[in-house]
Amino acid sequence: MFRKVAIVAFEGCAPLDVVGPYEVLAAARQVQERRGRRDLGYAPFLVAPAAKAIRGESGLALLPDISLGKLAARGGRSLHTLMVAGGSGARRAAGDRTITRAIARLAGRATRVSSVCTGAFVLGAAGLLDGKRATTHWARCDELAKACPGARVEREPIYVRDGRVWTSAGVTAGIDLALAMVEEDLGREVAAFVARWLVVFVRRAGGQSQFSAQLAVQTAERDAIAELMSFIVEHPDADLQVPELARRAHLSVRHFSRIFRAETGVSPAQYVERVRIETARRLLETSKRSVEEVARGAGFGTPEALRRAFQRRVQLSPREYRARFGAA
Numbered sequence: 214m215f216r217k218v219a220i221v222a223f224e225g226c227a228p229l230d231v232v233g234p235y236e237v238l239a240a241a242r243q244v245q246e247r248r249g250r251r252d253l254g255y256a257p258f259l260v261a262p263a264a265k266a267i268r269g270e271s272g273l274a275l276l277p278d279i280s281l282g283k284l285a286a287r288g289g290r291s292l293h294t295l296m297v298a299g300g301s302g303a304r305r306a307a308g309d310r311t312i313t314r315a316i317a318r319l320a321g322r323a324t325r326v327s328s329v330c331t332g333a334f335v336l337g338a339a340g341l342l343d344g345k346r347a348t349t350h351w352a353r354c355d356e357l358a359k360a361c362p363g364a365r366v367e368r369e370p371i372y373v374r375d376g377r378v379w380t381s382a383g384v385t386a387g388i389d390l391a392l393a394m395v396e397e398d399l400g401r402e403v404a405a406f407v408a409r410w411l412v413v414f415v416r417r418a419g420g421q422s423q424f425s426a427q428l429a430v431q432t433a434e435r436d437a438i439a440e441l442m443s444f445i446v447e448h449p450d451a452d453l454q455v456p457e458l459a460r461r462a463h464l465s466v467r468h469f470s471r472i473f474r475a476e477t478g479v480s481p482a483q484y485v486e487r488v489r490i491e492t493a494r495r496l497l498e499t500s501k502r503s504v505e506e507v508a509r510g511a512g513f514g515t516p517e518a519l520r521r522a523f524q525r526r527v528q529l530s531p532r533e534y535r536a537r538f539g540a541a
Contacts, residue, residue: 215242215253216293216398219319221260221281221335223312225302228269230329230387231259234296237391240407241399254399255294260284262312270300285315288322294394295323298387299330299350307338307360317341325394327379329387336380337361346375350383369526388413437462438476445485449492449512453485485512490526493519497535504531 218238222231238255245254261267261277268274284292297303297316306312317339320326328336333349334357336342343363348354348370358366367373372381372390381390388411396404441462445453458481459469473481493511496502502510508519508531516531523531 214251215256216324217291218255218257218294218296219260219284219292219323220257220296220298221316221332222267222269222275222277222298223262223300223302223306224267225300225305226267226269226275226298227300227330227384228271228273228275229384230298230300230332231269231275233385233388234329234391235259236411237388237395237407240410241395241403244403244406245399252399254395254403262306267302270302281312281315285318288318290322292319292323294325294327295319297328297332297335299328299332299334299384301331303330303332304334307334313339323377325377325379327381327390327394329381329390330383331357333357333380334360336378337364341378342380345378346373347378347380348373348382349380352383435472435476437464438473442477442484445488449485449489450510451512453481453512455481486522486526489513490522493523493531494527494534494538497531498538504535507531 220231220235235257238257242254242256245252258278259275260279260281261275262281264277264280264283266274266276295316313335316335320336320339320341326336326341328349330350331353333342333347334353337347337357337360342361346365346367347357347361348367349357351368354366354368357364370382371386372379372393374393379390379394381387392404392408392413395407441458444451444461445458455470456466458473459466462469464472470481473484477484479487489512493507493513496507496510500507504516504519508514508516511519513519513522520530523529523534527534529537
C-alpha cells in the first residue's frame with residue numbers, strides 16, 4: 214500500500230521545489246519499509262509537459278517519469294497527491310491553457326492537491342484556489358492575490374491547508390509542506406524521524422515574516438540600518454521606540470523612519486513587532502517559561518500586550534499557540 218504522488222515541474226522550475234518534497238516522501242517510504250509496515254507511505258514520481266529532460270532555473274537537469282498529457286489522458290488513476298512545483302517556469306505555465314486544463318483534470322481525481330512556492334499560480338489558473346485560503350513566496354503574495362481574486366492569500370504561513378488544497382511559501386517551504394503531509398498520513402513519529410534524518414525541523418518556528426523581516430538585515434544597503442536591525446533581533450526587550458532607534462542610527466526621527474522603510478519595506482515599529490513576535494514564538498515553542506516571562510523576554514512587557522499582538526498577527530493566544538506548537 215502506498216500513495217502515488219505526482220510532482221509536476223516545468224522548464225525553468227526551482228529544482229529544490231521538486232527535490233525537497235521528493236526526498237521527504239522517499240525517506241518516509243524507507244522508514245516504513247524498514248519497520249515492516251504494510252503502509253509503505255509514498256511512491257513519488259516526476260511529471261513534465263513532455264517526457265524529456267527539463268532544466269531548472271539553476272541549470273540542474275531533471276528527467277520526468279511521464280508527460281503531463283499522458284498522465285491526464287490516463288485520468289490520473291489512483292493518484293493520491295498532485296503537487297505543482299514553482300519557479301519562473303510555473304508562472305509561465307499558468308498562462309498555458311493546455312497545461313492548466315490538464316492540471317484541473319488531474320486535480321479532479323486526486324485526493325490531495327498542492328503547490329510549492331509559485332506553483333500556486335498554476336493551481337490558481339486552473340481554478341483550484343477559488344474560495345480557498347492559499348499562500349506562496351512572500352515576495353509574490355500580492356501578485357497572486359491579483360491573479361486569483363477568488364482566493365484568500367495569506368502572507369504569513371509557511372504553508373496553508375484549506376480542505377484538500379495545500380499551498381506553501383517559497384522554495385524550502387516545500388519540505389515543511391511534505392513533512393506536514395507525512396505527519397497527517399503516517400503520524401508524527403514518522404514525520405519526526407524523517408525530519409531528524411534530513412536535519413530539518415519537523416515543524417519550523419514562525420512564519421514567512423521571519424524571512425521578509427529579520428533576513429532583511431542581509432539586504433539593507435546602509436551599514437547603520439543593518440547594524441540597528443541586528444541589534445533589534447539580538448535585544449528585543451530593549452527600548453526600541455522610534456526616537457531611541459533614530460538616536461542609535463544618528464539620524465533624525467523623520468529621516469530615520471523614511472530610510473528604514475525604504476531599506477526594509479516596513480516601518481520601524483512593524484519590524485520591531487515582527488521580531489518580538491518571532492522571539493515570543495521561539496520561547497513558547499522551546500522553553501517552559503511562563504507567558505509573563507515570555508512577554509518580558511520578547512519585549513512586550515505585559516502578557517496583555519503579547520496577547521493582543523498574537524491575536525493580530527498569529528490569530529491565536531500565546532497559550533493556544535504553545536498548546537499547539539510547544540515542544541511538550
